[in-house]
Amino acid sequence: MPSQEQSRPQRRDDTPDEAPEPEAATAEATARKDALDDDIDSVLDEIDGVLEANAEEFVRGFVQKGGQ
Amino acid sequence: MTVRRVMGIETEYGISVPGDPTANPMLLSGYVVNAYASSRGSRAARASWDYEDEMPLRDARGFEVARHLADSGQLTDEEDPTLANVVLTNGARLYVDHAHPEYSSPEVTSPRAALCWDRAGEQIMLESVRRLSSMPGTAGVNLYKNNTDGKGASYGTHENYLMRRETPFSDITRHLIPFFVARQVMCGAGRVGIGQDSTEAGFQIAQRSDFFEVEVGLETTLKRPIINTRDEPHAVAALYRRLHVIIGDANQCDVAGLLKMGTTSLVLAMIEDKFIDEDLGVRKPVATLHKVSHDPGLQHLLEMRDGRTMTAVQLLWIYFEKAERYLQSRSPGAIDEDTAEVMSLWSSVLTKLERDPMECVREIDWVAKLSLLQGYRDRDGLQWSDHRLKAIDIQWSDIRPEKGLFHRLAQRGRIDSLTGDAEVKAAITNPPEDTRAYFRGRCLEKYSAEIAAASWDSVIFDVPGQAALQRVPMLEPLRGTRQGVGDLIDRSPDASTLLRELAAANG
Numbered sequence: 386m387p388s389q390e391q392s393r394p395q396r397r398d399d400t401p402d403e404a405p406e407p408e409a410a411t412a413e414a415t416a417r418k419d420a421l422d423d424d425i426d427s428v429l430d431e432i433d434g435v436l437e438a439n440a441e442e443f444v445r446g447f448v449q450k451g452g453q
Numbered sequence: 454m455t456v457r458r459v460m461g462i463e464t465e466y467g468i469s470v471p472g473d474p475t476a477n478p479m480l481l482s483g484y485v486v487n488a489y490a491s492s493r494g495s496r497a498a499r500a501s502w503d504y505e506d507e508m509p510l511r512d513a514r515g516f517e518v519a520r521h522l523a524d525s526g527q528l529t530d531e532e533d534p535t536l537a538n539v540v541l542t543n544g545a546r547l548y549v550d551h552a553h554p555e556y557s558s559p560e561v562t563s564p565r566a567a568l569c570w571d572r573a574g575e576q577i578m579l580e581s582v583r584r585l586s587s588m589p590g591t592a593g594v595n596l597y598k599n600n601t602d603g604k605g606a607s608y609g610t611h612e613n614y615l616m617r618r619e620t621p622f623s624d625i626t627r628h629l630i631p632f633f634v635a636r637q638v639m640c641g642a643g644r645v646g647i648g649q650d651s652t653e654a655g656f657q658i659a660q661r662s663d664f665f666e667v668e669v670g671l672e673t674t675l676k677r678p679i680i681n682t683r684d685e686p687h688a689v690a691a692l693y694r695r696l697h698v699i700i701g702d703a704n705q706c707d708v709a710g711l712l713k714m715g716t717t718s719l720v721l722a723m724i725e726d727k728f729i730d731e732d733l734g735v736r737k738p739v740a741t742l743h744k745v746s747h748d749p750g751l752q753h754l755l756e757m758r759d760g761r762t763m764t765a766v767q768l769l770w771i772y773f774e775k776a777e778r779y780l781q782s783r784s785p786g787a788i789d790e791d792t793a794e795v796m797s798l799w800s801s802v803l804t805k806l807e808r809d810p811m812e813c814v815r816e817i818d819w820v821a822k823l824s825l826l827q828g829y830r831d832r833d834g835l836q837w838s839d840h841r842l843k844a845i846d847i848q849w850s851d852i853r854p855e856k857g858l859f860h861r862l863a864q865r866g867r868i869d870s871l872t873g874d875a876e877v878k879a880a881i882t883n884p885p886e887d888t889r890a891y892f893r894g895r896c897l898e899k900y901s902a903e904i905a906a907a908s909w910d911s912v913i914f915d916v917p918g919q920a921a922l923q924r925v926p927m928l929e930p931l932r933g934t935r936q937g938v939g940d941l942i943d944r945s946p947d948a949s950t951l952l953r954e955l956a957a958a959n960g
Contacts, residue, residue, distance in 0.1 A: 425828050428865065432825065432845070435856055440844035446474040447847050449601070450552035452465045452608025453673040453699065 454722045454783045456715040456792045457563050459615035459888060459930045462571040464703055465553040465608040466578055467597035467850070478552035481594050485554040486537035486547050488581040493542075502538045502548065503908035503924075509683060540907040542882050542898040543573060544890030551674070553608050554578065554596065559890030560615075560909070560930050563791045564714035566885055567612075568707055569872050573880035579852050598703045599642065599850035600660035603843060605650035607664040609673065610703040614696045614718060615688065615930055620725045625696065626669050626680045628724050631735045631755075632717070632772055633679050633700050634742045635765035637662060638751055638810075639802055640713035642702035643819030645826065645837065645846040647747055654837040655747070656826065658819045660702045662746035668738055673699050679738060687909035689928045696721065705850070705859045707871035708798055708816035715795030716769075719776045728779045733771065734758035749823060751810055766807050773799055815869045821862060822849055892925075892933030895942045896951075903948035916949045923952055 437443035468485065470476040538548035544559030556574030561567050578596050586593030601607045616625075641659035645651070649663050657663070670678035681699045688695065698717065704710035723729050735741050736756040744753050745765045754762040763771075777796065780788055788796075798816075805812035813820040826842055829835055835842055851857035854864065862868055884894025889910075896904060896912050905915040905922055914923040927933050941958065945951035 426832075428825070428862070428867070429828050429832055431861060431865075432858060435848075435858070435861060436841070437844050437848060440840040444603075444840050444843045444847065446472065447467070447469055447597075447602050448474045448604060449467050449469075449606040449608060450478050451606040451674055452551045452553045453611065 454719075454726065454780060454792075455789050456718045456722075456795045457789065458718055458721070459560050459562055460564070460567055460714060460718065461558045461560050461613045462567050462574075462714070463555060463557040463609070463611040463613065464571060464574055464598065465550055465555045465600075465610065466852070467599050467602065467608065468553060469595050469597075470592050471595060472592060479549065482549040482552060482554040483537045484585060485578065485581045485594060485596070486539060486549055488584040489547060489577055490537065490539045492580060492584060502540070502546070503906040503911050503913055505908070505911065507685060507908070509685065540893065540897055541577070542884070542894050543570065543880055544884035544888075544894035544897075545570065545574060545577075546909075547574075547577065551608070554581075559884050559894065560888040561885045561890070562887050562931075564711045564718065564795060565791060565871065567714050568710050569876050570880050570885065571710070572872050572877040575852055576877060576881050579854075582853065595856075596852050597847065597850040598705060598852055599847070600702050601644065601664070603644070603646045603651045603846065607649070607661060607677075609661070609699050610701055612698040612701055612714060612717065614698070614721055615686075616694050616696050616721060617725050618686075618690070618692050618694050620694075622682070622694075624724050624727070625721075628729050628733065629720065630668060630679050630738050631733045631768060632720050633698075634735050634738050634745060634755070635768045635772075636713070636716070637702075637742075637746055638765045638806060639716070639769065639799075639817065640701065640704055640709040641746065641817075641819040642704060642850075643822035643846070645843050651843075656749055656823055656837060657746045658749055659746045661700060662742050665700060665739060665742055679742065688930050693930075702818070703850070704818055705863075706816055706818045706821060706868060708802065708869050709818050711795065711871055712798055712802060715791070716772070716776075716799055719779075719792075719795065720772060723775060723779050726779070726783070729775060732757075732759055733768065735768075749810065749819070751806060766803055769803055770807075773803060815867060818859075821859070821868060822846070825849075825858065825862065886935035886939075887931070889927040889930050889933035891935050892927060892938050892942075895938075896948075899942060899945075900948040900951065914948045914952060916952065919949070925952070925955065 468478050468481050470481065540546055546557040548555055556577060558567065558570040558574060561570055575598060582594060582596055600610060637659040644657050644660045647653035647655045647657055665677045665679055667676050667678045669680045669682060670676060671682050672678065673681060677699060679700055681697045683697045684694060686693045686695045701713055704713060734757065736758055741755055751764055751766055754764060755768060756762055802813055802816060810820055811824060814824045826845055829842060845858060848856065849858045854860040884890045893907055893912055903914050903916055904912060906913045910927050912925045916923060941954050942951065945954055
């Protein structure tokens with residue numbers, strides 16, 4: 386299998402710098418990112434609803450003894 | 454060769470009573486264990502732990518620490534009657550370790566199974582939390598699958614891997630230390646605060662890294678070592694060692710957890726087969742471990758002993774490429790599914806980490822946590838010193854699905870899952886079928902009234918009409934499987950029949 390060994394470093398060097406993605410893919414990625422941003426807002430809204438109301442007191446109260 | 458070997462995960466949970474930081478954690482942890490044990494019927498609570506083969510002071514380097522010289526925290530083999538300790542029908546051990554409830558998974562043979570039975574442990578802890586919170590007049594107990602309180606205390610999530618005894622321990626330390634320095638970028642759980650007691654504001658990759666102070670050692674509760682030398686094989690000592698890995702974080706992301714167990718198992722296989730032929734040593738490994746953890750951008754350059762410099766991801770690529778060559782040379786065309794899955798995820802995660810770590814937001818705990826924290830920072834302009842970010846860090850690991858922030862993200866489909874609800878549910882009560890955990894678990898399920906004690910490598914029966922206790926040693930981790938003893942247990946209505954049949958089969 387030495388031929389496969391040879392091919393290995395190529396995968397590592399296959400960074401966006403050396404192999405720019407086609408423009409369509411970039412546009413698609415931007416659209417996906419916008420959708421994700423909307424979703425992140427709704428995620429934060431949801432987390433707001435479950436997060437401990439008094440963060441400072443909650444953090445101060447979380448005291449553990451050391452373990453292994 | 455393969456990722457498959459006998460392995461397990463031992464998880465200590467953070468514990469607190471809402472509104473009462475002074476509550477006694479030893480007592481609370483006992484309540485947690487007993488709440489689950491009693492929910493399974495009082496019989497389950499009867500089986501206690503057999504300490505005969507526990508050797509917490511035995512050092513893999515070949516000596517034993519004098520008992521009176523040991524820190525009391527190292528003495529884990531003395532039974533304290535106030536501390537609860539049960540063996541479960543799934544082959545796991547549920548008990549109080551120091552000031553935390555701990556679930557030690559049964560022995561399994563694959564990283565996937567390790568995840569599955571660790572997840573079952575979460576469900577078992579959740580059952581206890583539910584029971585304790587429904588008791589009238591109490592504030593209940595909350596449990597956290599994390600590894601630090603951010604105020605100087607840390608508690609562990611340990612991995613164990615069965616290895617060949619003949620492998621020199623010095624080979625293990627030499628090749629594993631650099632791997633562990635780098636491994637955290639794939640499987641750290643993320644943490645708000647830098648330094649053991651968070652003296653510096655900021656985010657770091659791993660919960661545990663700042664608590665590691667030496668390269669090699671026997672301690673687990675102080676001066677924690679990157680390589681722990683505790684030598685309790687819980688098996689035939691001449692043939693096996695059980696490598697006790699204390700440096701990892703508790704994972705909630707399946708992909709990170711699978712990679713933690715799978716890649717470590719592969720690196721151990723290469724060490725056992727003496728396949729690693731170059732020095733991958735890192736200069737100042739302890740300081741480097743901290744620096745890698747403090748750099749979520751993954752740009753920190755490790756200084757290698759041979760003069761090279763590289764990032765943690767580049768060092769992991771070297772281990773990956775060796776593993777790939779190793780697999781091709783040892784088992785060309787015959788790589789099992791578990792190994793193929795680990796190799797494929799390993800490669801894709803390294804590729805993403807190298808391009809942009811945030812691409813691993815569905816797969817790696819620290820990235821998922823950082824993404825949520827960053828969302829808050831961007832929206833509300835929060836500094837890293839803000840209490841809300843610290844609260845998110847803690848609440849991230851609350852095991853209750855309605856309160857735990859990881860669970861909320863997972864429910865929204867934002868995390869890649871590898872374990873199915875049905876298999877995890879089955880693993881709460883059923884043991885793995887391919888290790889001695891099967892014998893232990895089935896015996897607990899079927900003969901609990903006649904079991905006096907059990908441990909990793911024994912079950913002790915107290916059979917009516919017999920004066921002496923009957924100890925069944927189980928020093929071979931791959932014996933006592935369903936294939937080996939399933940029929941025998943099925944057709945033995947009681948323990949005395951089972952023991953008679955076992956004696957006949959071995960005679």
